[in-house]
Amino acid sequence: MNVSSLSFLRKFGRIIKPKNIKSTKSIFGTRIFHKSFSSSTQSPPPAEGFMPGVSESKFIKNTSEDAMNNRELLEFGVLDGETKKMNLFQSINDAMRIALATDETAVIFGEDVAFGGVFRCTLGLSEMFGRDRVFNTPLTEQGIVGFAIGMASMGHTAIAEIQFADYIYPAFDQIVNEAAKYRYRSGGLFNVGGLLIRAPCSAVGHGGHYHSQSPEGYFAHTPGIKVVIPRSPIQAKGLLLASIRDRNPIIFLEPKILYRAAVEYVPIGDYELPLGKAEILKSGKDVTVVGYGSQIYVLENAIKMAEKKISGLSCELIDLRTILPWDVDTVVNSVNKTGRLVIAHEAPQTSGFAAEIATTITENCFLRLESPIQRVCGWDTPFPLVFEKFYVPDAIRCFDAIMEVVEF
Amino acid sequence: MIFACRNVWSRKTPLNILNRKTTRFWQFSTKAVKEEKVKFPGVTESYFTDKMQFIQSVNPIPTYRVMDRQGKVLDPAQEPQVSKEFALKIYKDMITLNILDLILYEAQRQGRISFYMTNYGEEAYIGSSAGLDSQDVIFGQYREAGVLLYRGFTIDEFMNQCYSNEKDYGKGRQMPVHYGSKKLNFQTISSPLATQIPQASGAAYALKRAGNKNCVMCYFGEGAASEGDFHAALNLAATMQCPVIFFCRNNGFAISTPAFEQYKGDGVASRGIGYGINSIRVDGNDVWAVYNVTKAARQLAVEENRPVLIEAMTYRISHHSTSDDSSAYRSKEEVENWMRFDNPIVRLRRWLENKNWWNEQEDKSYRTFIRKEILKSFSKAEKLQKPSITDLFNDVYDRPTPNIIIQREKLKKLIEKYPNNYPLKIFKNEGEDL
Numbered sequence: 070m071n072v073s074s075l076s077f078l079r080k081f082g083r084i085i086k087p088k089n090i091k092s093t094k095s096i097f098g099t100r101i102f103h104k105s106f107s108s109s110t111q112s113p114p115p116a117e118g119f120m121p122g123v124s125e126s127k128f129i130k131n132t133s134e135d136a137m138n139n140r141e142l143l144e145f146g147v148l149d150g151e152t153k154k155m156n157l158f159q160s161i162n163d164a165m166r167i168a169l170a171t172d173e174t175a176v177i178f179g180e181d182v183a184f185g186g187v188f189r190c191t192l193g194l195s196e197m198f199g200r201d202r203v204f205n206t207p208l209t210e211q212g213i214v215g216f217a218i219g220m221a222s223m224g225h226t227a228i229a230e231i232q233f234a235d236y237i238y239p240a241f242d243q244i245v246n247e248a249a250k251y252r253y254r255s256g257g258l259f260n261v262g263g264l265l266i267r268a269p270c271s272a273v274g275h276g277g278h279y280h281s282q283s284p285e286g287y288f289a290h291t292p293g294i295k296v297v298i299p300r301s302p303i304q305a306k307g308l309l310l311a312s313i314r315d316r317n318p319i320i321f322l323e324p325k326i327l328y329r330a331a332v333e334y335v336p337i338g339d340y341e342l343p344l345g346k347a348e349i350l351k352s353g354k355d356v357t358v359v360g361y362g363s364q365i366y367v368l369e370n371a372i373k374m375a376e377k378k379i380s381g382l383s384c385e386l387i388d389l390r391t392i393l394p395w396d397v398d399t400v401v402n403s404v405n406k407t408g409r410l411v412i413a414h415e416a417p418q419t420s421g422f423a424a425e426i427a428t429t430i431t432e433n434c435f436l437r438l439e440s441p442i443q444r445v446c447g448w449d450t451p452f453p454l455v456f457e458k459f460y461v462p463d464a465i466r467c468f469d470a471i472m473e474v475v476e477f
Numbered sequence: 478m479i480f481a482c483r484n485v486w487s488r489k490t491p492l493n494i495l496n497r498k499t500t501r502f503w504q505f506s507t508k509a510v511k512e513e514k515v516k517f518p519g520v521t522e523s524y525f526t527d528k529m530q531f532i533q534s535v536n537p538i539p540t541y542r543v544m545d546r547q548g549k550v551l552d553p554a555q556e557p558q559v560s561k562e563f564a565l566k567i568y569k570d571m572i573t574l575n576i577l578d579l580i581l582y583e584a585q586r587q588g589r590i591s592f593y594m595t596n597y598g599e600e601a602y603i604g605s606s607a608g609l610d611s612q613d614v615i616f617g618q619y620r621e622a623g624v625l626l627y628r629g630f631t632i633d634e635f636m637n638q639c640y641s642n643e644k645d646y647g648k649g650r651q652m653p654v655h656y657g658s659k660k661l662n663f664q665t666i667s668s669p670l671a672t673q674i675p676q677a678s679g680a681a682y683a684l685k686r687a688g689n690k691n692c693v694m695c696y697f698g699e700g701a702a703s704e705g706d707f708h709a710a711l712n713l714a715a716t717m718q719c720p721v722i723f724f725c726r727n728n729g730f731a732i733s734t735p736a737f738e739q740y741k742g743d744g745v746a747s748r749g750i751g752y753g754i755n756s757i758r759v760d761g762n763d764v765w766a767v768y769n770v771t772k773a774a775r776q777l778a779v780e781e782n783r784p785v786l787i788e789a790m791t792y793r794i795s796h797h798s799t800s801d802d803s804s805a806y807r808s809k810e811e812v813e814n815w816m817r818f819d820n821p822i823v824r825l826r827r828w829l830e831n832k833n834w835w836n837e838q839e840d841k842s843y844r845t846f847i848r849k850e851i852l853k854s855f856s857k858a859e860k861l862q863k864p865s866i867t868d869l870f871n872d873v874y875d876r877p878t879p880n881i882i883i884q885r886e887k888l889k890k891l892i893e894k895y896p897n898n899y900p901l902k903i904f905k906n907e908g909e910d911l
Binding site: 204 | 658684
């Protein structure tokens with residue numbers, strides 16, 4: 070994107086030497102964390118891909134059996150197949166490999182994707198499918214998305230990468246005025262259903278203003294597009310394949326902190342996970358907790374703290390997965406059961422997506438609500454560098470919000 | 478870049494990113510170094526100089542024409558060898574467009590349609606349509622009705638769109654003159670300027686990959702060429718080697734802004750060269766010049782997968798749109814002079830008359846005939862109902878999402894509750910099918 074992002078990458082992005090391009094196992098088979106990491110604010114920022122708690126998460130499928138224990142995969146015939154240990158960027162890479170192998174018209178392009186991408190998501194794909202299918206574009210976000218719309222308007226599948234979600238705004242016009250309205254304005258004569266835009270999003274420890282943003286709220290206000298955010302490798306692969314094949318333009322936001330931190334046994338077959346459907350990760354009866362992306366792991370820890378603090382408390386955790394169109398029913402049913410709701414996202418609070426969820430729940434569950442709905446969001450400031458730990462809706466803030474609704 | 482450079486310097490790089498031109502970089506000339514070539518990766522064809530010289534301009538790009546204002550061919554070798562039938566089709570389409578504009582402009586003035594944009598002075602662009610193959614894909618702005626007319630968009634189809642009636646392909650969702658046609662490979666027009674230009678590059682890349690021997694034609698004005706999307710599109714088309722023709726209609730005004738406030742370079746064509754794109758400037762009031770240039774550009778695009786930039790010079794005789802009164806920023810006299818002394822329709826008529834293919838009598842009777850046809854179509858379109866109200870909710874997605882279904886239901890209940898507050902009668906099914 071620019072000098073600052075490159076220095077940023079050099080700071081914590083490992084440079085892949087050519088000899089390692091063929092086999093990434095040796096590098097990524099095991100997670101490499103900064104051993105010296107401590108939560109003290111005086112310590113240096115953690116390395117990219119370090120997110121405390123992810124590897125211990127109950128929602129991470131640490132064994133093949135665990136991975137296959139998934140009802141959503143039943144219809145795809147992958148449950149008796151193999152699994153492979155993959156981190157998030159490898160599972161995204163795997164999904165794109167399958168997408169290109171199963172669709173002759175599919176292409177991948179963006180800034181620096183040909184050598185594997187600055188986050189390694191397109192590693193090996195240009196060698197496998199050729200430079201006419203996986204290629205670099207000039208440095209122009211509005212051009213990348215406009216180009217992708219044009220390809221999709223011809224019935225082709227265009228998988229465009231925006232290097233960081235923070236840099237998607239130059240393409241805002243193309244996304245909001247063009248892609249989202251293509252089918253509607255032409256009366257269905259034309260559409261750009263084959264369009265998918267991938268972008269790394271969310272906090273990474275030290276991304277500052279322009280390597281940390283979560284722009285889903287901007288796009289959630291746009292009829293005609295879908296917005297999807299996965300929480301893990303298995304989820305990312307299934308949701309990405311479904312998104313690529315869905316006949317609507319989709320923005321697929323990938324929490325970059327999970328690229329290396331989240332490692333799961335992922336089915337190697339071709340499978341899809343449903344769009345527009347939330348997933349209940351943990352059942353509970355007292356509080357409904359809603360989040361998506363990397364925030365799920367923060368919420369998991371917050372719930373642990375709350376349930377430890379109040380014996381007998383049980384929280385229900387829901388991963389929204391699709392932001393637009395979101396699964397109202399699952400959340401409504403949950404809140405009708407629990408009577409309390411906490412929503413958390415990294416993006417700033419005012420007009421963030423939590424506001425939409427809160428309003429809808431108020432409309433639908435008014436008589437069942439036992440306490441005000443709590444939003445735990447980034448503050449209404451630009452995403453700061455050195456104050457990140459005070460900015461993000463961390464486990465303490467989420468825990469505190471759960472306590473608020475329980476003790477109201 | 479620093480990141481990727483490691484690969485560039487390594488001989489063992491598995492990515493073959495060293496093209497032939499950059500490998501020269503390793504060979505040192507054995508000749509006496511009189512003119513030393515630079516070795517920077519950013520340029521490959523530059524030489525060092527010890528003279529400091531800022532480049533201010535090159536010679537302005539000339540404007541290609543085939544016939545003068547009297548319809549006289551300047552160089553017989555440049556005259557397209559076309560049949561009488563072909564030439565007359567173009568001419569009749571120009572007249573049709575002109576009368577269609579007259580009638581629909583009036584219709585807007587009377588409040589019968591909400592908006593209109595005429596094509597006065599720009600009728601010669603029909604020549605560009607004639608230079609294309611019918612399977613070539615078109616992305617337009619909003620002054621390409623002639624291109625669409627030549628392709629076979631019927632008068633009824635124009636009328637239906639402007640009236641937003643139940644036969645409008647766009648289901649009454651967009652403002653008038655936002656035409657589109659699937660069967661004629663004409664992508665639906667949208668209002669945001671220049672957005673179609675990078676889309677055209679992408680569509681061209683798709684055609685190339687599919688192995689179609691076709692190109693994309695993309696129209697825009699000189700005002701739109703100031704948008705960032707223009708820059709993105711031309712650079713992408715050049716680097717991706719897309720078979721796309723960029724056709725800039727330079728009519729001297731973007732609403733009220735004259736070209737001299739739009740740019741300071743040599744128009745738009747000169748920019749193409751900076752992107753490494755074959756560029757040409759043409760007399761946009763000369764239908765044969767436009768035709769020749771488009772045909773030649775198409776060949777470059779399709780045979781060599783190269784983008785081409787055509788800048789067609791003309792004058793916008795009409796107001797920008799029905800929302801504009803151009804007398805506020807230019808003199809009526811100036812406009813009339815253009816109409817009188819450099820009129821694309823008159824020019825082609827003289828050419829036809831020189832060939833004895835057309836005469837005043839034929840001209841009169843054809844104008845009378847087509848006027849009647851247009852008026853017939855006009856009343857037909859006006860009488861039709863508007864699309865079904867349920868179409869308000871369709872096509873946002875391939876299938877309505879749950880919230881859209883709920884909202885459709887809400888509107889249905891509202892209409893049942895307050896039927897007298899909504900103009901149900903003029904809509905197909907009167908809201909019954911919501």
